Amino acid sequence: MPVNNLLKKEEELRLPLTITINEDRNSALLEVSGQRFRLKTNTFSAWIKLTFRPGLGMKIKAIARFYVSQIHPHFEMYLTPLNIDPEKPALPISHPFIYSVYLAKLRGSYITLGEANDTWALNEGALSEEAFLELTYSNHKEWEDMLFNAIDKTRKGLVTCVFETTDSIQHMFWRYLDKDHPALKGNQSVMSSRVIEELYLKMDELVGKVLERLDNKSTLIIMSDHGFKSFRRGVNLNSWLYLNGYLSLKDEKKTSEEWFKDVDWEKTRVYALGLGGIYFNQKGREAKGIIDSGEESRALKRELKEKLNGLKDSEKNSVAINDIFDRDELPPGPYKENCPDLIVGYNEGYRVSWDSVTGKVNQTVFEDNTKAWSGDHCIDPRIVPGILFSTRKINTDNPSIMDIAPTALELFGLETPPHMDGCSLIIKQDDSSNQNDKKEKQE
Known part of the structure; x- marks a missing residue:
């Protein structure tokens, strides 16, 4: 929920919500922000406008969709993440500013989140696979409509549209293409292995619709920034760094909670954060840095590259890491100083573990990935190339x-x-x- 920054002590902004279950227990009446609407089970609402009032006469407008997954014996409901209302945006979400308003007036409310499809709702069981697909394709339809509108109204110029659909669905359904994936062994419904194939049939249909709107002087370019591979096993880099003496914990602890809660920075030389980054606890950069940026740092890089390159998962008898990339060997760029000191190029089937991403430390380096998020591309980029299609x-x-x-x-x-x-x-x-x-x- 959004935070009320007008108060001395920050509190979450809240709205009253009333839910009345119908006598036949197959629907519920919801009342929120002056609106009343009835929802049957396993049905998404339309976009519902929500008005938060932080004070001083201010109003913050948001939109969201509701989904009642179960009424009896226990009531269960899912609410999408709150989206900025494109018709009355609390922050600029388009350029020019009025463009989001124009689209909302033209077609009604639409999704405005940057990461639109709620993959974690499926990961955590808040949505079924069927509901996730329904919501994802609903978002896709909104993007299609906006793309067609832009093409039809642009007689000359550039039209660009990003579709998140292919990324989200492949992340969540790749396990059905991999008979050995650990996520298939859990209590999950058996979905057809055709989900991804059907996705690409829909995308191919979209290409046809776009081509129908273009003349022979137009150029169509279709591209992706990466491909996909199976994500079967997670690698906890922080655990490896701890077990190999590069990362230290306070008070002789054996584990640390997320965000390095129990890490002893005065003794830690190296830590891992994010989806492939290894950072040195560098003097003058990190708050409690202990590593010099000169020869000490270069020697540490050589040492880590030698140890991590070809790191083997003995339980599966396979190589987990293909290569380690050195920031100093990358081409120059304006934000290179923000790049990790080393970047891990994982092998097919591997990725940084969920715990390592958020800075957790434990005694386990390799573990099965049992989440629905079963396909990934945060690995050695040479084995997940994207695609390029062009009419030229x-x-x-x-x-x-x-x-x-x-x-x-x-x-x-x-x-x-x-x-x-x-x-x-x-x-x-x-x-x-x-x-x-x-x-x-x-x-």
């Missing part, structure tokens, strides 16, 4: 995501700035060989 022929067999911006610029007759990475993919009669030469040099 391109000038290389090895396109990069960095080539998309230069390609768009060239399509509009604009020069690519010297500081921009990548090359245009457009084939030119006179210099197609030069483009390939430039790309080979960059690689």
Whole structure:
């Protein structure tokens, strides 16, 4: 829930909600923010407008959807995460600011969260697989409608739309393509292995609808920033660092709760955070840093790369880590100083464990992933390439995501700035060989 920052002591903003169960126990009447609506079991509501009043006459508008999963013997209901109301946004969610309002007036309320599909609701059992798919495809339909509106109203220019659907569904249903996945052994309903195939049939249908709206002068580019692999086993890097003497705990403890609660920073040299990052407890950067940024840091990198490269999961007799990437060996960039000191390239079937992501430490390095989130791409990027489709022929067999911006610029007759990475993919009669030469040099 949103926090009321107007109070001296911050409190959650709350709304009264009344639920009246029908006598036949197959529906419930909900009353909230001056609205009354009836919901049958296993049915999503439309977007419901919610008004929070923090004080001083202020109103904060949000939207959400309700889902009653069970009425008897116990009432169970799911509420989507709160979304900023696009018709009356509390914060800018579009540019220009009025664009979100225009879309809301045109088609009604729509999802505005950046991470739209609630994968954790399925992970934690708050939604069934069927309900998750229904909600996800409902969000997808909203994006489709907005894309078609933009294409139809843009006579000349650039239209871009990101569909989260393929990412969310593959994360959550990949286990049905992997007969050895640990998540299949839990108490989960048996879903058809066709869920992902059906997803791509829907996406193919979308491509056809888009092509129908384009003339022969238009260029359509379809791309993804990654592929997918099975996520069977988690690697707790913090546990490995602890067991190998790089991370220390207070008071002779053997475990630490999330966010490094029991870590002794005065003795810790290395820690892991996020989906593949290893950080040094560096002087002048971390609050209680103990590692110098010079030769001490370089020697520590060499040591860790030697030990972690090819790290073996003895229980499964397989390699968990393909490679360790050094930040200092990456190409330059404006935010390179925020990059982890080392980046872990996991092998297929592995990813950082759920505990390690949030800084938990325990005695277990390798563990089965039994969550519905069973497919992933936060591994060695060389084994999860994305895809690129184009209605124009391109000038290389090895396109990069960095080539998309230069390609768009060239399509509009604009020069690519010297500081921009990548090359245009457009084939030119006179210099197609030069483009390939430039790309080979960059690689």
